[in-house]
Amino acid sequence: MEKKDKQFLKWNNDNILGNLLQAEDHLTQAKGDYIPSEHIACVSKHLLIAQMESMEASKHCILAAPEKCDFYKNFGDKLRNLRYEIEEKGIVKPQELLHKIRSLRKEFEKNINKSYDTSQCKLGVCSLVEEIVKKGGEHMPEKEEKDVLGLGELVHFCWEAVRQKEKKLGASYSKYEKFKDVWECISTGQPPDDPISPLEIEELRAKCDLKPHPICLLRKVTEGIPIEEAEEQCLREGKVHPISLMACRLKVGK
Secondary structure (H helix, E strand, O other): OOOHHHHHHHHHHHHHHHHHHHHHHHHHHHEOEEEEEEEHHHHHHHHHHHHHHHHHHHHHHHHHHHHHHHHHHHHHHHHHHHHHHHHOOOOHHHHHHHHHHHHHHHHHHHHHHHHHHHHHOOOOOOOOOHHHHHHHOOOOOOOOOOOOOOOOHHHHHHHHHHHHHHHHHHHHHHHHHHHHHHHHHHOOOOOOOOOHHHHHHHHHHHOOOOOOOHHHHHHHHOOOOOOOHHHHHHHHOOEEEEEHHHHHHOOOOO
């Protein structure tokens, strides 16, 4: 029973995070101080789903993670209060609402799963140069602008990939599996049922400025491998940063 509750709790966590990210994505579509009514309705819907998942998690955690039960209950109350605030006001300032939802997401990331906590990000797209320099890497090229996806585009890309999978599977594709696939797509850069081969990486690399995942670089640089050679090895191994890879795929129409 405890094992099953742990699995359900993981689904709850992924669904809460997925819906908060989607709510943020809707708000990034707003222009100026106006949010179209359809986006308001979607934001409210995503907050409701996240709220219900939090309430469900407060029960699954009794066996799986009892120390987190109070957090889930209080977090669900916060989501409900914010949803009521939106529905009563009707039209809200997008940046103000975006800030509130992001604050809730960060609170969730920090308290539930440290691996979700983007405020602690020291790898990935956050600070590649600083980390490699700190670890002893030499001749690191200067930072420059990259053609990468923003958060909203990344979430949109992953949901589109999941919708394509849903067309094939139909009703047998549960909402839990959908949210799980979306989260894994965001985390890994691998669209569901669409593994990225080293050959495709080489093809994309010829068309885009692809950089490998910094964890791969850090490991090789700390082993004494020159940064240029480490980059080549990581690219050959297929360990390219997922956001850069997905941006490149969109750019070349893959």
